[in-house]
Amino acid sequence: MPTPSVVQAPTTYNYVSSLDLVQNLHKPEIDSEFVRRYGDQNITGFMEMQGYMNPVSAIEYSHYEDDWLHETVKVASQSGAGGSGEVTFVINTTPPSNVFTTNAPNSPYISTATESFVTPRVQDIVMFSDRTLGLVTAVDPATPNFVVYPLDAGTAIPTTSTADEIVIIGNAHAEQSGQPNSRNGRVNLYTNNLMIKKSTNTVSGTEAGVQTWIEVPDKNGRMGYLWYFESGYQEYRRFMNECEMTMLLGEKITNTGLANLAGQETVTVTEGLLPFIENNGNTVGYSSITGFTLADLDNAVKTLDREKGAKENTIWAGINLSLGMDDTFMNLMQDGAISYGAFSGSQEKAIDLQFSSFKRGNYQFHKKTYDLFNDQKTLGAVGQEFPDIAMVIPVGNVAEGKTKMMVPSLRMNYLEGKGNGYSRDMEEWLTGGANGVYNTATDEINMHYRAHRGFEGFAGNRFLKFAKQ
Numbered sequence: 001m002p003t004p005s006v007v008q009a010p011t012t013y014n015y016v017s018s019l020d021l022v023q024n025l026h027k028p029e030i031d032s033e034f035v036r037r038y039g040d041q042n043i044t045g046f047m048e049m050q051g052y053m054n055p056v057s058a059i060e061y062s063h064y065e066d067d068w069l070h071e072t073v074k075v076a077s078q079s080g081a082g083g084s085g086e087v088t089f090v091i092n093t094t095p096p097s098n099v100f101t102t103n104a105p106n107s108p109y110i111s112t113a114t115e116s117f118v119t120p121r122v123q124d125i126v127m128f129s130d131r132t133l134g135l136v137t138a139v140d141p142a143t144p145n146f147v148v149y150p151l152d153a154g155t156a157i158p159t160t161s162t163a164d165e166i167v168i169i170g171n172a173h174a175e176q177s178g179q180p181n182s183r184n185g186r187v188n189l190y191t192n193n194l195m196i197k198k199s200t201n202t203v204s205g206t207e208a209g210v211q212t213w214i215e216v217p218d219k220n221g222r223m224g225y226l227w228y229f230e231s232g233y234q235e236y237r238r239f240m241n242e243c244e245m246t247m248l249l250g251e252k253i254t255n256t257g258l259a260n261l262a263g264q265e266t267v268t269v270t271e272g273l274l275p276f277i278e279n280n281g282n283t284v285g286y287s288s289i290t291g292f293t294l295a296d297l298d299n300a301v302k303t304l305d306r307e308k309g310a311k312e313n314t315i316w317a318g319i320n321l322s323l324g325m326d327d328t329f330m331n332l333m334q335d336g337a338i339s340y341g342a343f344s345g346s347q348e349k350a351i352d353l354q355f356s357s358f359k360r361g362n363y364q365f366h367k368k369t370y371d372l373f374n375d376q377k378t379l380g381a382v383g384q385e386f387p388d389i390a391m392v393i394p395v396g397n398v399a400e401g402k403t404k405m406m407v408p409s410l411r412m413n414y415l416e417g418k419g420n421g422y423s424r425d426m427e428e429w430l431t432g433g434a435n436g437v438y439n440t441a442t443d444e445i446n447m448h449y450r451a452h453r454g455f456e457g458f459a460g461n462r463f464l465k466f467a468k469q
Contacts, residue, residue, distance in 0.1 A: 053425060054456070055416035059268065062191040065459060069185065071118045072165035073126070074098050080157075084150055086137070087157040089166075091117050091144040097162075119144050120168050121180045125151070127167045130158050135172065194415055194454035195250065195270045197243050201235035203228035205434030205443040232447045239449045245378065247412060247455045248272045270454035273410060277391060280460025282307060285469035292324040292466070294332065300392065300464055301361040307461040310394030310409075312364045317390035318373035318380075321466060325367060329358060365392070385468070392464035409462060415452040424452035 073089075074097045080087035092098055098118040120126055124136045126148060132155050134148035150157050160166065171180060208228050216230035217223050250272035258264045271279075282303045286296040304313070317325065357366045373379050373386040380387055394409045414425035430437045432445040457463070 052411050054411045054413050055418075055423065055425075056194070056413045056454075057416065057418045059415065060191060060193045061413060061454070061456065062189060063456070063458070065188045065190060067186045067188055070168065072167055073118055073120060074162065074165060075160055076162060078157075078160060080147075082156050084153045084156070086147050086149050087134075088145055088147050089160070091119055091146070092162060093117055093144070117144055120146055120166075121171065121183075123171045123173050123177075123180060124168050125170050125172060127169050128158050128160060129164050132156075132158055133169075190457070192271050192454055192456055193252070193268045194413065194452050195246065195268050197239070197246060197451045197453070199235055199239040199242075199449045201232050201447045203231060203445050203447075205432075205445065208435045208445055228445070235447065236449060239451075241372075241378070243451055243453065244372065246270065246272060247453065248372070249274055250455065251275050272455050273457065274391065274465070276410075276455065276457040276460060277463045277465050280457070281463035281465065282461070283465045283467055285467050286321075288468050292321060292328050294328060296466070297328075297360055300466070301363045304363060304392075304462070304464060305361070309363075309462045309464070311362060312395040313366070313464075314393045314395060315365050315367045315390050315466075316370040316373075316393065317367060317466070318387035319369055320387040321390050321468070322367065322369040366395075388468040390466040392466070394459075394462040409459065410455065410457045413454045413456050424450070426451050 074092040075089040076092040076094075077090045078087055093115075119139055119141060120136045122136055122139055126134050126136060128134070133151045134157055135151060136146050136148055138147040140146070148157055173180075208226065210227070211225045212227050213225070215223055215225055216227065217233060218229040219233045219236040222229070247270065250270045252271050253267065253269050258267070277283075284296060284300045284303060286292045304310070315325075356368075357364065359365070370391075373389070414423065416423045416425070427448075427450045429448050430445060431439055431448065433440050433442050434445050437445050
């Protein structure tokens with residue numbers, strides 16, 4: 001304690017001479033507003049915005065999708081006379097070429113699993129890459145091979161490589177002939193699973209009552225001068241961001257080594273959107289040297305058209321690719337018939353140097369820069385590919401099942417007990433022994449978060465990824 005004195009002694013403040021008074025008498029000027037230098041740092045919302053939340057009552061879920069109505073034929077070799085003579089083709093049986101289905105045993109019947117291959121039927125008319133047409137006169141499923149004669153006597157069956165696809169365009173039959181063999185279509189089974197995501201934030205009972213100079217919100221928007229409001233809100237945002245990233249990037253666990261570790265036997269991870277695109281959709285590369293070009297967009301349009309993609313799509317791009325697309329389209333407009341960046345008579349001469357929507361070949365794209373791909377502490381970290389990629393997501397619904405129920409291209413599933421109203425989409429609860437929460441003997445408050453969710457994608461052929469190569 002300083003020694004009291006009736007003599008005024010000069011100090012830094014000159015008027016207040018006591019050290020205690022300097023430290024405690026003067027009220028510090030501290031702004032009550034908490035500055036968020038990196039913004040809200042909330043990178044969630046994309047998954048919910050693209051699809052919708054769907055309750056399921058099992059940790060694994062499936063749906064069926066149809067396949068192509070028509071199949072092309074690929075061959076491994078050919079032999080036979082030239083000119084108008086017959087040619088024998090041996091079917092390419094190397095997966096995945098021509099593999100049609102696996103006939104697994106079906107309960108209650110006993111059978112041996114066999115593979116079938118795409119072969120034409122007798123009397124089918126097939127077309128080769130040079131438009132030569134031929135008639136199939138014999139098929140041997142055991143080999144498997146088939147024999148073809150050209151329809152035109154002046155045209156020979158061409159040499160066909162293993163990469164070429166032979167197209168079946170129809171068939172032709174004689175009078176009073178019998179019916180051809182039956183054809184059955186096939187379906188594709190999609191299966192994914194839920195995963196459990198958890199998080200906890202702990203605050204001591206003491207800190208729950210200590211006041212701060214700055215005012216902060218809790219996750220429900222309630223404002224107060226209590227730091228644990230901000231601490232809980234931060235953990236909630238981290239939790240939601242991680243839920244977003246796992247729905248985007250999760251991969252199913254296939255490593256059996258994990259199954260041998262105690263406590264890991266029942267852990268599941270959902271396959272997220274990006275692996276779903278990479279495993280079931282399309283990838284179009286663009287040059288790391290020349291950058292994104294109009295030719296790359298054309299390749300994407302051609303791919304989507306070939307795969308029966310949607311006519312309207314959204315592009316969710318990393319910042320580098322998003323800017324590269326803007327540069328490409330801006331350069332294209334410089335020599336065009338319109339004036340890029342026209343002001344339309346506005347007094348505010350603001351030039352728009354970005355493109356949010358564009359059309360090419362009757363396909364429309366709405367471009368968005370995806371914040372998660374550029375967040376420097378997550379997917380935008382040094383060495384990650386995400387600033388240079390983009391996901392093309394179809395807009396619109398597809399028909400599912402016999403009822404033709406319309407479903408989105410993707411959706412988020414969560415576990416919900418049918419009939420009892422228990423939802424595990426997002427659970428929050430408190431434990432501890434302070435501030436009105438008294439279910440343990442510990443002087444603290446624990447804020448718990450849990451979600452039991454999984455991704456589900458439909459018609460992967462309609463999705464596309466742009467990747468730098």
